Amino acid sequence: MNNTPPPSNESPLERSALYWLISDAWVMTKRSTLHIIRSLDQLLSVALFPIMFLILNRYVFGGAIDTGEISYVNFLVAGILVQMLAFGANYTTINLAVDLQKGIVDRFRSLPMASSALLAGHVTSDLLRNIMSAVLVFGVSFLIGFRPTAGLTEWLLVMALSIVFTLAISWLSAILGLFVKSLEAAQWIGFVVIFPLTFASSAFVPTDTMPGPLRFFAENQPLTHVINATRSWLVGTPSGNSPWVAFAWCIGTIVVAMPLATWIFTRKSLK
Amino acid sequence: MSVHEAVVVQGLKKSFKRLEVLRGIDFSVSRGSVLALLGPNGAGKTTTVRILSTLLRPDEGTVMVNGFDVKRQGKQVRSSIGLTGQFAAVDEYLTAEENLQMLGRLYRMSREVIKARTDELIEKFDLVEAAKRPVRNYSGGMKRRIDLAMSLIASPPVIFLDEPTTGLDPRSRLAVWDMIRRLKADGTSILLTTQYMEEADQLADRVVVIDNGRVIAEGSSDALKTRVGSDRVELRLADGRDMERAQALMQGEAVYADPAKRIISVTAQGGVSMLKDMLQRFEAEGVAIENVSLNRPTLDDVFLAFTGHVAVEESQDNTLNKSVAHE
Numbered sequence: 001m002n003n004t005p006p007p008s009n010e011s012p013l014e015r016s017a018l019y020w021l022i023s024d025a026w027v028m029t030k031r032s033t034l035h036i037i038r039s040l041d042q043l044l045s046v047a048l049f050p051i052m053f054l055i056l057n058r059y060v061f062g063g064a065i066d067t068g069e070i071s072y073v074n075f076l077v078a079g080i081l082v083q084m085l086a087f088g089a090n091y092t093t094i095n096l097a098v099d100l101q102k103g104i105v106d107r108f109r110s111l112p113m114a115s116s117a118l119l120a121g122h123v124t125s126d127l128l129r130n131i132m133s134a135v136l137v138f139g140v141s142f143l144i145g146f147r148p149t150a151g152l153t154e155w156l157l158v159m160a161l162s163i164v165f166t167l168a169i170s171w172l173s174a175i176l177g178l179f180v181k182s183l184e185a186a187q188w189i190g191f192v193v194i195f196p197l198t199f200a201s202s203a204f205v206p207t208d209t210m211p212g213p214l215r216f217f218a219e220n221q222p223l224t225h226v227i228n229a230t231r232s233w234l235v236g237t238p239s240g241n242s243p244w245v246a247f248a249w250c251i252g253t254i255v256v257a258m259p260l261a262t263w264i265f266t267r268k269s270l271k
Numbered sequence: 272m273s274v275h276e277a278v279v280v281q282g283l284k285k286s287f288k289r290l291e292v293l294r295g296i297d298f299s300v301s302r303g304s305v306l307a308l309l310g311p312n313g314a315g316k317t318t319t320v321r322i323l324s325t326l327l328r329p330d331e332g333t334v335m336v337n338g339f340d341v342k343r344q345g346k347q348v349r350s351s352i353g354l355t356g357q358f359a360a361v362d363e364y365l366t367a368e369e370n371l372q373m374l375g376r377l378y379r380m381s382r383e384v385i386k387a388r389t390d391e392l393i394e395k396f397d398l399v400e401a402a403k404r405p406v407r408n409y410s411g412g413m414k415r416r417i418d419l420a421m422s423l424i425a426s427p428p429v430i431f432l433d434e435p436t437t438g439l440d441p442r443s444r445l446a447v448w449d450m451i452r453r454l455k456a457d458g459t460s461i462l463l464t465t466q467y468m469e470e471a472d473q474l475a476d477r478v479v480v481i482d483n484g485r486v487i488a489e490g491s492s493d494a495l496k497t498r499v500g501s502d503r504v505e506l507r508l509a510d511g512r513d514m515e516r517a518q519a520l521m522q523g524e525a526v527y528a529d530p531a532k533r534i535i536s537v538t539a540q541g542g543v544s545m546l547k548d549m550l551q552r553f554e555a556e557g558v559a560i561e562n563v564s565l566n567r568p569t570l571d572d573v574f575l576a577f578t579g580h581v582a583v584e585e586s587q588d589n590t591l592n593k594s595v596a597h598e
Contacts (some may be wrong), residue, residue, distance in 0.1 A: 013379050020379065027376045031362060038364040038405060107360035107421070110324040112349040113377040 024113045028121025035095070036129050040063035042091065047133040050084035052139050057204055058144055066203055070235055074148070077141045078231035079203030082223060084137055085162055086198065089169035090190035092122045096177030097186040102121040116262040122177075123170040130166045147235075154233035157243070164250040165226050178264050202227050222249040276335070277302045277429045277460030278323065283332035285318055292318045294484040295332070300429075300462050300477075305455050307475035307492075308464040309573070315484045316356060316464035320433045323462070324354045337429050350378070353422030353430045357437065360421075363407035367398050367417045370406060371424050378425035385424070392420040396450070412443030419450060430454065432463040436470060448473055456515040468573055472496070480573060488577045499568045499576040503527075504546060505536040509559035520552050533561070 015023075036043055057080075058073050067075040099105050099118065109115050138146075150158065173190070180186045200217055201207075201224040207215055218224055225246040232239030276301040285293040293315045300306040308316050309514040312341060323336055325345045334341045359551035362370055366390055375385030375427045394404045396416045401409060406417060415435070422430060435451070438445040451474050455461060465471055471493045480488040480495070488495060508517055511533045518528055527536045537549075546563075553560055 015379075019280055024377060027373055031365065034369065035364045102363075103356050103358040103360040104362060106321075106356050107354065107374075108377070109326055110349055110352065110354040111374070111377045112346055112379060147554055205371055 021114045021117065024117035024119040025124075026119045027113075029124040030094070030121075032121040032125030033128060036125055036132075039149045043129055044085065045134060046088045046091070046129055049087065049134040050080045050133070051136050052078045052082070054137065054140060055144065061204070069204060070237065071145065071147075073141070073145045074235045075206075075231070075237075077138075077146050077148075078227050078234055079198070079201070080141075081134060081137060081162070082165070082227045082230060083194070083198040083203055084133055085130050085166050086169050086194045086223070087190070088133055089126045089166045089199065090127065090173050090194060091129065091180075092119075092126050092173035093177040093180065093190055094186045095122050095125070095269050096174060096182065097180050098233065100177070101183065116265055119171075119174045119257065119261055119265055123167060123174060127163065127166050128171040130162070133164065149236045150234050157233050158230055161226060161229060161243075161246055161250070164254065166255035168250040171254055171261055174261040175257060175264060178268060197221065197223050202231075222246070225249060275302055276300065277304075277337060278306075278462060279333065279335040280319070280335040281325075281551055283319070283322065283334060284330045285315075285322060285327065286330055286465075292484055293322075296478045296481065296484070296486055298477075298489065299488060300460050302460050303455070303458045304476040305451065305461045305463065305474050307471035307478045308462065308481060309466070309468065309471045309478050310464075310481040313483075314422060314481045315434055316481065318353070319481075320356075320431050320462070324352055324431055350425075351427055351429055353427040354431075355419050355422045355432045355435060357433045359418040359547055361414060361418050364405055366405055366541060367402045367409075367420075369395060370417060374424045376419050380425060388424055388426070392423060396420045397446075412439055412446070415439060415447065416450075419447065423454070428458075428460060428524075430461045431457055432461065434464055434466070437466070449491065460487055466589060469566055480577060482577075488573070495573065496568055499573050500545070502568070503536045503538055503566045505558055505564045505566055506549075506553075507562040508533040509536070509561040513558045516556065517553065517558050520556060520558070521549070536566075588593050 040067055054076065057076055062072040062076075065072055065075075073188060096119070099122075105115075105118065108118055125207070171215070176189060180189060198204075200210075200214060201221060202218065203223070207218045222245075225242040228237070228242035229239055229246040231237050232242065276297075276299045280299065281295050281297050284291075296315070296319065298306065298308075308319060310316050318327065322329050322334060322341065325341050325348050336348045339351065341345040341348050362373070366371065371389040371392060375388060379460055382390070393399055396419070398413065398417060398420070401413060406414060409417065419432075419435065422432075432451070436447050439447065448470070451461060451463070455474075463470075463474065475492055478488075478490065478492045478495055479486055488498070490498075495535040506517070508514065509573065511530065512527065514530050514533065514535070521535070521537060528534070529536075550560070551561075
């Protein structure tokens with residue numbers, strides 16, 4: 001070795017900070033997407049659970065639930081879709097917890113990359129997985145009698161809301177994933193939060209038969225607005241102010257949760 | 272700060288809550304050399320490596336890596352280092368090739384250089400056949416190799432290896448040692464942590480022994496061993512009643528006797544001729560020897576010599592010394 005200070009590393013490229021942020025996020029998204037393809041069990045578990053729920057609800061409860069002018073299966077699909085999206089978006093918690101445990105996060109943090117790109121990668125992969133699961137869920141819905149009235153605009157609105165809803169839950173999940181102590185905790189926390197929220201909503205039954213306080217909660221919580229808006233676009237039920245409230249909730253959550261998750265992630269590395 | 276030093280650590284302190292993990296550590300790694308941080312579990316080795324690679328902030332002290340301050344120039348430090356942690360930090364779902372390419376992009380290298388480096392490392396680390404299979408199907412030794420390859424993708428001038436051979440079988444361990452020697456030959460500055468005196472002895476130009484967050488000894492491994500005492504010859508007698516006679520035959524050598532195990536041990540300073548001599552004397556006197564073994568000083572011996580207590584957290588793994596001695 002001679003005495004000249006060596007270069008930092010082999011031929012680093014000179015580009016702007018923004019270029020690298022996007023490049024890093026893209027690399028992380030590619031990584032997470034390969035995970036989806038190579039761990040089909042995760043995709044299947046995201047899609048199979050709602051499909052099972054869809055079929056069971058349709059044939060077990062269907063006859064006993066009065067959904068007014070529309071058939072129960074037409075009523076049900078919006079609820080199943082949103083529940084599926086919420087559970088799917090919760091995989092960020094699990095996958096982030098796995099990364100943090102495995103030591104690969106330490107490797108990423110020891111690189112000259114924007115380490116928050118890791119979060120973006122997981123969130124984007126939730127989105128891709130949810131899109132694939134949604135296609136499956138709709139496919140099965142059609143098979144068991146789902147007959148939507150939605151036109152092109154309505155379908156686009158359903159897609160748009162599904163995307164922002166997934167992003168909102170994913171970024172919340174990212175925050176959760178940074179705090180959970182174990183993989184098991186990551187799994188049950190999502191379950192314990194999302195399961196009751198989807199039941200105490202308009203997902204599976206109309207809210208008007210619920211007892212007072214529960215009904216008040218069920219009719220005003222964000223998931224109900226997301227479900228009601230989706231249902232109104234799919235099968236033409238009255239929407240009220242739900243579309244606006246739903247979009248506002250989702251976008252508001254993203255605006256808060258995304259920078260918060262990034263901030264916590266960067267902070268946590270420098271204890 | 273001198274450009275001759277790849278790493279400079281001065282007065283480094285770190286506590287977690289009330290637990291003092293590092294209580295003021297000083298050492299430096301010269302460019303192109305290998306330094307071993309030797310100590311038992313809980314001595315502060317991993318904390319030191321994590322601070323050097325900007326994963327933790329130091330509470331007090333100066334830490335310079337490749338001439339950059341870890342507190343103020345984190346990004347430059349990260350561009351200068353390769354880190355291989357204690358647990359294989361590889362993406363199990365990706366193939367070896369994809370892992371390397373991902374790292375290359377994150378190190379901000381150009382696609383052409385990434386391609387060339389990936390092929391080169393896969394070849395060098397004997398992963399050609401497995402390169403296109405997901406890492407989760409690899410054996411422990413292969414995972415360690417791809418892990419090490421990943422920290423080298425950007426040819427960083429400084430490499431940190433945190434217990435690079437812990438949990439490896441003897442063959443993989445030797446392969447990793449070989450790679451570390453080749454890296455050094457290429458001019459890379461290396462800091463590695465280990466619990467094995469043998470490993471430090473094999474690889475390091477300088478050894479820093481740490482215990483309980485403090486440096487308790489420092490020097491070349493030869494110098495340390497001279498202070499600790501060199502290799503020991505251990506004789507096990509066939510008959511315990513010969514113990515006293517056997518000790519008398521050693522004539523003034525530093526003898527350690529364990530009558531319960533019928534073991535007599537002496538420092539092996541005289542080499543082979545001394546051993547031959549000794550065995551001849553025993554034969555002439557009719558003292559039957561059941562077994563002779565040569566033992567290298569272990570971490571326990573080092574600790575015994577410098578602190579008066581054995582390495583508390585971990586008992587020394589003697590199988591390492593034996594398996595390596597047999598290679």
